[in-house]
Amino acid sequence: MTPNTQPDTLAAAQDRFIATWGQMGSAWGISRTMAEVHALLFIVGEPLCTDDVMERLEISRGSASMSLRALVDWGVVARAHKRGDRKEYFAADQDVWTLFRAVVRERMKREIDPLLASLFEIRDMTRGMDGGVHSEISEHNLRVDELLQFFEIAQAVGQRFISPSGEGLQAAAEILSKTPA
Amino acid sequence: MTPNTQPDTLAAAQDRFIATWGQMGSAWGISRTMAEVHALLFIVGEPLCTDDVMERLEISRGSASMSLRALVDWGVVARAHKRGDRKEYFAADQDVWTLFRAVVRERMKREIDPLLASLFEIRDMTRGMDGGVHSEISEHNLRVDELLQFFEIAQAVGQRFISPSGEGLQAAAEILSKTPA
DNA sequence: CGAGTCTTTCAATCATTCCTGAAAGAAGCA
DNA sequence: TGCTTCTTTCAGGAATGATTGAAAGACTCG
CATH class of the missing domain: 1.10.287 (Helix Hairpins)
Structure with missing residues (x-):
């Protein structure tokens, strides 16, 4: 087992979850991207900033911004801040x-x-x-x-x-x- | 009150219902047309044939056929036949x-x-x-x-x-x- | 106040989903 | 079987909805 096996597997499992949750979303009248953003925040379990989301999901800034905003409106994602960092972070409710x-x-x-x-x-x-x-x-x-x-x-x-x-x-x-x- | 007031009002109420139910449908992941076909069958309460549906909803034959078939698959609409008529009729479950x-x-x-x-x-x-x-x-x-x-x-x-x-x-x-x- | 950083908006583009209509396929009847 | 009537299929076009990216807006800090 190489040192990288665990992280890679984790990332793969996360990606799989994001895809699954995204599909689910479309069936629920939520846009796939919005569902994927939520999936990402939920599964990593820690606050992420817009750029993190953009990179991991390979979506545009606009899309990330809109999705995050909508998730906050829905009340399933909360804004968070890190000391000494002007960026805004977002965290999904874990319950x-x-x-x-x-x-x-x-x-x-x-x-x-x-x-x-x-x-x-x-x-x-x-x-x-x-x-x-x-x-x-x-x-x-x-x-x-x-x-x-x-x-x-x-x-x-x-x-x-x-x-x-x-x-x-x-x-x-x-x-x-x-x-x- | 002219003799035509009642039928016209009824038709208007039906149309309104069809539109409402159609909207509802899209929110539920059912195509608008399919929901409208169901609404029509449900609200008139009696069996209708493909041409009836086409005329009332102003949709194509193909669309009517597909929607009706899907509704039958879902089990919310039943096929019906009229004696001496080769056309197929469809009736929505009323419960x-x-x-x-x-x-x-x-x-x-x-x-x-x-x-x-x-x-x-x-x-x-x-x-x-x-x-x-x-x-x-x-x-x-x-x-x-x-x-x-x-x-x-x-x-x-x-x-x-x-x-x-x-x-x-x-x-x-x-x-x-x-x-x- | 102005430079720098981050966020939001929105018109244009892209993707998906839905509908059409004509043609093929069944099914009934003589 | 051949004719007629009705139903289903499906490739292409239309409509709807989502995404992009660049530009404008907002906020901080020095």
Whole structure:
């Protein structure tokens, strides 16, 4: 075993993780680069500056800057500073559940909330136009109402999950996953 | 109120719904068109043939065909036939929870499962290379293991949800959403 | 205040994903 | 089987979304 085996393997494992996480990202509506930047910060576990990110990921300065900024906005990466260094450093939150909560929060804001708003408006368009129980309009209203109910439940569950007391849900999930169906 | 007010309003509400659902779709990694086709079938509530879909959505034959096929593969739309008509008709499942289960199933297959497989491989790359508790490798392994744990829980919860006995989870979610945090 | 260093912005370019439409393929019927 | 009707496929074009890189902006320090 040469002295370099360990570092090389570590770097390879990191690269592999970055690629995997990047793929995952695209499936989640997060741009591949942004996911890769997060993966890098998460897996190295220590603060990195913009240039570190640029070099390791071979991306442009602009791209690195945008991605880092977005990750900070999402609340999954924190800015950090080193004494006697003017550069800004970035570190990923190391708690997986915190990360997941941030993702849920962000997606609720961008997806569920607008969807619910639209559904309410759609329902109001045909409110009180029912021409008897079996009319097309009533059936339409029924369908919209069912969706509304569903997404209201989804919103409530999601909100509970991301709330401070969401710890409870986390525990619930862990237990749930272990109990046989 | 002219005789045409109701039908027009209904059509408008349907269009609005289709647009909304389409947007939603893109956020979910489903192509907009595919989501719109589903929205149409869901909201009209009765079987439609390829030409109906093409006309209403103003899309090409190829696009309609592909979307319909994909929806059937997902299990959220069923083929139907009309007596004395050689055309194929398509009808969306009207149960929202069934729909949601299909989405979860599909996304697990495409996202969680491959991700878990990769994470296992990544872990194996640095297995048994730990150079003491505080080595870089150990810390790396710790991080990977935490992710593995998390996604194994996610997978278990998801599987339980989509299983036949997933009805239980549905009930749980409904209760959960109503209980105050 | 001005030089130097670091960060952000944004128009142009590039990549990816999606849709089209025509042609090939099935499937039913006489 | 040959004709008709309907469905699927797929190469190319269109649209959408991401990335670059250079220039402008912001901040520090002497």
